[in-house]
Amino acid sequence: MFQRSRIDVLPATSSEFVGRRAQRERITALIARGARLITLTGPGGIGKTRLAIETLRRDVDLPTRWLALAELNAETAIAELRDLAPRPDGAPHVLVLDSCDRLVTALATELADLLEADPALTVVATSREPIGWIDEQLVPVPSLDPAQALRLLRIRMELTGRTAGDEDDDILRRICAHMSHNPFGLRLAAIRLRHHPPAIVLHEVSGDAYDRRLQWSDSARVGVEARHRDIGANIAWSTSRCTPAESLLLQRMSVFPGGSAGGGADREAIEAICADEALPAASIESALDRLVERSLVIVRLTGTSARWYLTECVRLVARAELHRRDPVEANRLAARHLQLRRLEVRRAEGAALPPQPCVVTAQPPVGAVATPRPESDRWESLSRAEREVAVLAAAGWPNSAIAVRRRSSVRTVDAQVAMVRQKLQITSRAEIARHLPAEARERMRCEARARRETARS
Known part of the structure; x- marks a missing residue:
């Protein structure tokens, strides 16, 4: 939609604009106060460009020029900026720099010079990360409600x-x-x-x-x-600017649940899972800050704490990169995260914790007496494949259909269902549903609807 690099009018739009009233009012107020650089920040696709267009078209009555940077290299972008002369009448005016993400470093000095040379100019920039000018006004663009x-x-x-x-x-x-x-x-x-x-x-x-x-x-x-x-x-556009340490941390954080529903992880947990010789614990705080700046990690702040999480989309991309780079490391991190979750459950239940981290072993010590597991531990004992089969079976899919879905054999699914029953300590597949945790029950309901849709079609 925005193919020309520089135009003297705002780009046209072709669909209804939804929400963003608070952000529009904030941008309008900043322009009215004479702010010099206003940067709309947020993850890719969140609507920064559209917000800039709608605000300037609806709420701001000033001459506006538009410079689209997404397809320009640094040399061309700098030349375009140097070609922008101040207005001869000295009247207030606006320049929009759209999609500054990959040119932030190259443009910072040129932009500072431009603002110094033209006191009547307000720059509205859209970028996944701040530009870094000393008096930059940041306007974070959040998700829709x-x-x-x-x-x-x-x-x-x-x-x-x-x-x-x-x-x-x-x-x-x-x-x-x-x-x-x-x-x-x-x-x-x-x-x-x-x-x-x-x-x-x-x-x-x-x-x-x-x-x-x-x-x-x-x-x-x-x-x-x-x-x-x-x-x-969309996500690669941001990750391409990450340092090796930032990329490694992002990949390793993919073992934590995605989205805000899981509550995020504190820095202690992130260090416990992600730190090693390749990524020292002392470097994690600064890498986290940079990932937040790049709109790849979300931080939830309260008056006394901070918790970080990845959106589901970023987590899926980061997890795929982790498995592609080192599947052994991916499995090791997943096991470490499972161990941490079990410790957190015990802590929440008030159980006495060992003085050092538990060691996850495949078998109990010799001579140990087996005791019935709590239901949460029974579910955690299932492998990823067994959990998938358990959800599908609880949703009513027959083993033959599960085999097709998983590109497996019916014999393999039969064995997996039997193992699920054994680990959950139940006698019938009909009992699986009551052992599912909340997130798995939601998936089960979705699968049940999908099964009914399939049966009707």
């Missing part, structure tokens, strides 16, 4: 010719949540919903090993920039 996200998803669905009834709202809301209420993710979900029922699409954004959202694409549509065609390309 749940109601706004649902409205936008329905609007995007209608553009594809697909409508959904009120009875679909619950599933659509959950799809929105799995996409972190990000407008870019909602656009991809709407495209997927054109040919698939909501229950199937919800299954495809489950966040587990069978999540398919990384295969979604918008590449067939005209006007879509390369970095906004799929989730992988």
Whole structure:
């Protein structure tokens, strides 16, 4: 949609604008006060460019020029900036620098010189990370709220010719949540919903090993920039600027649950899981700060604490990179995280903890007497594959269908179901459902709907 690098009018838009009232008011107030550099920050696809367009078109009555930087190299971008002369009448005016992400370092000095040479100029920049000028005003662009996200998803669905009834709202809301209420993710979900029922699409954004959202694409549509065609390309636009330490930390943090629902992890937990000789604990704080600046990690702050988490989309990409780079390390980190979770459960239950970290072993000590496991420990004892089979079986899928879904044999699934029953200490597959934790029960309900949809089709 924004192909020309420099124009004297704001780019046209072609769809309804949803939400962002607080951010529009903030930007308008900053411009009215004469702020020199206003940077809209946030993850890719969150709507920074659209927010800038709508605010300047609706709320700001000043001459505006637009410079799109996404497709420019540093040399060309610097030349464009140097070619921007101050207005001869000295009247206030605005310059929008759109998509500064990859040129932040190259542009910082030139931008400072431009602001010094033109006192009447306000620059509005969009970037996934701050530019770093001394008096820069940051305006973080958050995710939409749940109601706004649902409205936008329905609007995007209608553009594809697909409508959904009120009875679909619950599933659509959950799809929105799995996409972190990000407008870019909602656009991809709407495209997927054109040919698939909501229950199937919800299954495809489950966040587990069978999540398919990384295969979604918008590449067939005209006007879509390369970095906004799929989730992988969108996130790679940010990760390409990471240092080796930042990349390593991001990959290792993928063993923690994604999204805000899990509550995030504190720095102590992140260091316990992620630190080693290649990534010393002393370096993690600064790497975390940089990942937050790059809009790759979210931090939730209170008056006394900070907790960090990855959105589901970032986690899936980081996890795939981790497994591709070193599957042995990925399994080791997963085991370390499982051990930490068990210690946290014991601490929450008030149980006495050992003076040093527990060692996870495959077998109990010789002579140990087996004792019944608590239900939470029974579920944790299942392998990833066994958990997947357990959810599908609890949702009513027969073993033959599970085998097709998992590209396995019926004999293998039979053995896995038997192992699930043994580890959960139950006698029937009908009892599996009551042993599922909350997140697995949600997945089970989704699978049950998908099974009914399949039976009707």
